[in-house]
Amino acid sequence: MMTLKSILSGLLVGLWLVLGASTDVYVHAATPTPEATTETVALRVVAIEPFLADIAQNVAGERLKVASLIPLGVDPHSFEPTPNDLRTLAESDVVIVHGAGLEEFLQDLLASAGGSYYLIEATKGLTPRGWDVEHQEEMHPHEAEEQEAELSAEEKVSEAVSEEGSEEVHSEIHHHHEVDPHFWLDPNYVIRYVENIRDGLSQVDPAGATLYAQNADAYIAQLQELDRWIVAQVAQIPPEHRLLVTNHESFSYFADRYGFQVIGTILPGVSTGVSPSAQQLAQLIDLIRETGAPAIFLETGSNPQLAEQIAREAGVQVVSGLYTHSPSPPDGPAPTYLDMIRYNTTLIVEALRWESGAQE
Numbered sequence: 001m002m003t004l005k006s007i008l009s010g011l012l013v014g015l016w017l018v019l020g021a022s023t024d025v026y027v028h029a030a031t032p033t034p035e036a037t038t039e040t041v042a043l044r045v046v047a048i049e050p051f052l053a054d055i056a057q058n059v060a061g062e063r064l065k066v067a068s069l070i071p072l073g074v075d076p077h078s079f080e081p082t083p084n085d086l087r088t089l090a091e092s093d094v095v096i097v098h099g100a101g102l103e104e105f106l107q108d109l110l111a112s113a114g115g116s117y118y119l120i121e122a123t124k125g126l127t128p129r130g131w132d133v134e135h136q137e138e139m140h141p142h143e144a145e146e147q148e149a150e151l152s153a154e155e156k157v158s159e160a161v162s163e164e165g166s167e168e169v170h171s172e173i174h175h176h177h178e179v180d181p182h183f184w185l186d187p188n189y190v191i192r193y194v195e196n197i198r199d200g201l202s203q204v205d206p207a208g209a210t211l212y213a214q215n216a217d218a219y220i221a222q223l224q225e226l227d228r229w230i231v232a233q234v235a236q237i238p239p240e241h242r243l244l245v246t247n248h249e250s251f252s253y254f255a256d257r258y259g260f261q262v263i264g265t266i267l268p269g270v271s272t273g274v275s276p277s278a279q280q281l282a283q284l285i286d287l288i289r290e291t292g293a294p295a296i297f298l299e300t301g302s303n304p305q306l307a308e309q310i311a312r313e314a315g316v317q318v319v320s321g322l323y324t325h326s327p328s329p330p331d332g333p334a335p336t337y338l339d340m341i342r343y344n345t346t347l348i349v350e351a352l353r354w355e356s357g358a359q360e
């Protein structure tokens with residue numbers, strides 16, 4: 001008798017050259033008995049980020065194992081794929097990407113990986129907010145030239161215009177239009193991720209569709225419960241004290257949903273690749289003083305030195321260790337996506353509630 005694996009390995013080759021190709025083969029491969037939901041399928045599924053792999057694993061349940069391309073604790077904004085990562089993608093049957101601009105390396109990666117996998121974009125259907133970033137950089141002349149070479153035509157035009165009135169050549173102002181990918185810090189948006197993953201897995205593996213639908217419903221219920229829990233936690237902070245200063249611009253969706261105001265960020269922008277100017281840091285310190293924001297919140301992996309310096313000058317505390325872009329290791333405080341959001345909320349509520357009441 002042929003095993004499921006041998007049937008699949010015979011049929012899989014080149015199956016997904018066309019995205020969305022119908023895959024009836026699995027209907028025959030997985031016998032639709034009442035026990036069907038407990039069997040596993042030999043599909044290689046990889047999600048780009050560990051938190052996304054965790055979300056997808058909740059949809060896949062016992063039927064599929066979802067691996068993560070990026071290791072735990074690595075910043076997805078600045079991740080650089082290795083030849084090994086290309087091989088992993090090429091050998092995958094399903095690749096789950098976050099999208100919405102989070103993976104800056106993605107276009108190059110997908111273009112060069114080869115292979116014939118089914119692509120699921122978790123944020124499909126969500127419209128990210130735009131973000132105009134202005135940063136001033138002091139550069140040595142040769143660095144300025146290199147930078148120039150990387151700018152798009154549009155950016156060169158805007159630079160030419162901005163330079164007209166000034167003969168200063170030691171610093172340059174760059175304008176970037178970026179989109180904010182950080183939907184997942186508001187669990188309500190993750191419902192859409194779950195639906196997209198459910199639909200994608202069901203397309204590739206129709207015999208598992210019932211299971212994926214059940215798992216998705218159960219996980220969506222947990223996301224809704226998490227949302228209610230955050231609302232209840234945040235209610236402990238008076239609205240006028242809901243002030244956030246963070247490492248980079250990652251909390252705007254969270255802030256909108258739960259009534260916070262993002263006072264400022266250390267790094268100017270929705271990514272982590274840009275350094276602030278001395279002037280921007282001075283402005284941030286002024287803003288912290290003016291608004292009375294009591295803390296700077298730092299995610300794991302960010303550089304604490306600059307934050308400590310700003311905190312000292314502004315007379316506030318640094319709350320570090322927020323898990324925004326990666327879960328913790330299994331024995332840490334936030335090994336799953338749901339834990340990440342709970343843990344961050346607890347840190348934020350403790351820092352801002354303390355400031356607003358208990359100490360006075």
Ligand SMILES: [Zn+2]
Nearest residue numbers: 077250270271
């Ligand atoms: Zn980010």
